Amino acid sequence: AQKITQTQPGMFVQEKEAVTLDCTYDTSDQSYGLFWYKQPSSGEMIFLIYQGSYDEQNATEGRYSLNFQKARKSANLVISASQLGDSAMYFCAMREVNAGGTSYGKLTFGQGTILTVHP
Amino acid sequence: ETGVTQTPRHLVMGMTNKKSLKCEQHLGHNAMYWYKQSAKKPLELMFVYNFKEQTENNSVPSRFSPECPNSSHLFLHLHTLQPEDSALYLCASSHPSGPYEQYFGPGTRLTVT
Numbered sequence: 001a002q003k004i005t006q007t008q009p010g011m012f013v014q015e016k017e018a019v020t021l022d023c024t025y026d027t028s029d030q031s032y033g034l035f036w037y038k039q040p041s042s043g044e045m046i047f048l049i050y051q052g053s054y055d056e057q058n059a060t061e062g063r064y065s066l067n068f069q070k071a072r073k074s075a076n077l078v079i080s081a082s083q084l085g086d087s088a089m090y091f092c093a094m095r096e097v098n099a100g101g102t103s104y105g106k107l108t109f110g111q112g113t114i115l116t117v118h119p
Numbered sequence: 120e121t122g123v124t125q126t127p128r129h130l131v132m133g134m135t136n137k138k139s140l141k142c143e144q145h146l147g148h149n150a151m152y153w154y155k156q157s158a159k160k161p162l163e164l165m166f167v168y169n170f171k172e173q174t175e176n177n178s179v180p181s182r183f184s185p186e187c188p189n190s191s192h193l194f195l196h197l198h199t200l201q202p203e204d205s206a207l208y209l210c211a212s213s214h215p216s217g218p219y220e221q222y223f224g225p226g227t228r229l230t231v232t
Contacts, residue, residue: 004161035220043207045162045223091162106175107152107221109162 003027004092004110012116013082020067021077021113023092029053032094034075035107036066039089048090051075082117089114122146123224125210131230132200140195140227142210149214151193152221153185156207168193200231 003026013019025034036048051059051066059066067076079086092110123144132138144151153165167175168187182204184196193210207228211221 037223043209043226043228045209045211047220047222050220093162106164106167107162108164111161 004094004108006092006110006113008113009111010114010116012118013079015084015117015119016081018078018080019082019115021079021090021092021115023075023077023110025073025075025092025094027073027094027096029096032096034066034068035093035095036064036075036077037091037093038086039091039112041088045091049077079115084117084119087115087117123210123212123222125208125224125227127227128225129228129230131232132197133232134200134202136200137196137198139197140208140210140229142193142195142224144191144193144210144212144222144224146212146222148212148222149190150212151187151190152211152213153193153195154209154211156209156226158206162209165195197229200229202231205229205231 005024008022011019011021032053034051038046038048049059049061049064049066051068058068063080065078067078075092089112091112093107095107126141130138149170151168155163155165164177165179166173166185171187171190182199186194186196207226209226210224213219213221
């Protein structure tokens with residue numbers, strides 16, 4: 001069974017500083033995908049970044065980067081140059097890929113981390 | 120309209136009522152999902168549909184009944200709900216296979232009285 005752990009219920013960061021949100025995972029699958037989503041107070045889940053288990057390079061998308069350490073089973077999200085609009089709940093998620101190599105898209109989510117950016 | 124839309128955005132219903140949540144996606148995806156998000160709990164996957172066929176039912180009580188008439192529309196029919204069913208219900212869509220992210224709608228905030 002898959003499991004995603006986000007150990008930081010809340011994080012605070014000063015505007016323009018960088019912040020790292022932790023995520024560890026547990027799976028027996030060799031092939032899997034890791035995702036980060038942002039959920040503002042409005043409720044919508046916004047996709048931020050994706051990392052495949054076989055990707056050799058860490059994923060980057062603008063100010064977001066994923067620090068992927070496969071041996072440690074961690075997939076931390078790094079937000080550089082924080083902005084006030086980054087204040088939100090952040091979820092780490094993992095998708096399994098079945099033995100046939102196709103994914104049914106089932107995502108398992110962590111508990112989330114509330115990020116507050118101070119001016 | 121673009122992306123994933125959900126209606127209604129807010130719903131208050133009594134335990135004896137019957138209501139339906141609607142989700143529509145305009146992204147050309149063939150997989151659609153229902154998630155439940157309760158306070159202080161991780162998102163819980165409820166149902167998965169691939170090409171209109173249900174491929175996952177995550178032990179959801181029968182008072183929740185999904186319907187997927189085509190790849191663009193997904194419904195969640197609700198009847199005789201309990202107060203603990205109050206939550207944010209999120210719909211998502213994606214391509215059915217490969218390293219594709221899921222796109223979420225804004226959710227329906229459901230309150231059962």
